[in-house]
Amino acid sequence: MNLWKDFNQGIIRENPVLRLMIGLCPVLAVSNNAINALGMSIAVAFVLLSSNISVALIRKVTPGEIRIPIFIIIISTFVTITDYVMQAYSPELYKALGVFVPLIVVNCIILGRAEAFAYKNPLPNAIVDALGMSVGFTIALVSIGVVREILGAGSVFGFPLFDERIAATIMILPPGAFITIGVLMALVNRMEKKVL
């Protein structure tokens, strides 16, 4: 029951992007199409899960004073691993995500969950928390990606839906990211009010 609650809170109630509003930098930058958004979500999910597991495992032997530098070492190690593996096995995606893969290091969702959750909770809860947060992040990022790609490029996951000449290019440019994210946040807020 407790585990379910930990999983659940990342999806809507504490959705990292739409409710906590953290990790917005990569969200705004790579959500210009659905494939990039999905690739980024998978990379973040892997790093978040690995770092939550490691932090939960070592929390008893980590002195409180130096926990932050240790978290950073752990996170950057997993980000670098992701970077190499992606370069080796998915060069196309790596090219599309570019600088945002190394920048997962400074994604505050990951450090935030390590500090606020994994450091204070046992392993199973930390794993469940990472999964819940990843699902929440993926839902937010992919919905933004899909909306922007449909309106801005007339396609979804690369499949053309209609003539791209009538698409609104602004949606795949930076302003489109802010507009989409604002509208989605409003919708989630309204949904939450109704549910509660």
Next chain:
Amino acid sequence: MGKTIKFGLTLGVFCVISAGLLAYVFLLTVPKIEANAKASFEGSLREVLPGAESFKSVTAPGAKSEIYEAYAGGKEVGLAVKVAPRGYSGEIVMLVGVDPELRVKGMKILSQRETPGLGTNVEKPKFQRQFIGKGVKDAFEPKKDIDAITGATISSRGVCEGVKIVLKDSEQYRKAKP
């Protein structure tokens, strides 16, 4: 004092574990990464000069570009030239295939950081098709013989500039060659 040493050692242990892990993953992936880069570049060479079988990197004094001679059946069938003109944000790295009569045979953008949705359209065949068949004597000027991309004049001009450099260097290379 005791605390300082303990903290230092703890951090040191974490660093050593992390460095070891990274070295292992690096050794595991680096051959694949290098092979990917090589295969993708060779694929691009073949794309800009259809029909060519093998390529040889050559040195061209005074050239602003990297020139590769292309061969098919032991005969030279043209040049593939890599050039990096300035675009709207950073360099547009591109590869241009030039046939023996010094006309553009094919082109491909290898990497660019232009504005998504505007400048990135330089990768579209519709834009690149205009360059095919043009030669040293053509002007390559947006609004004259090239239709620039709407909202991306600077990116379009960058590509034109790149093709011009390629043709000039190719001509020079041909002349210098005995």
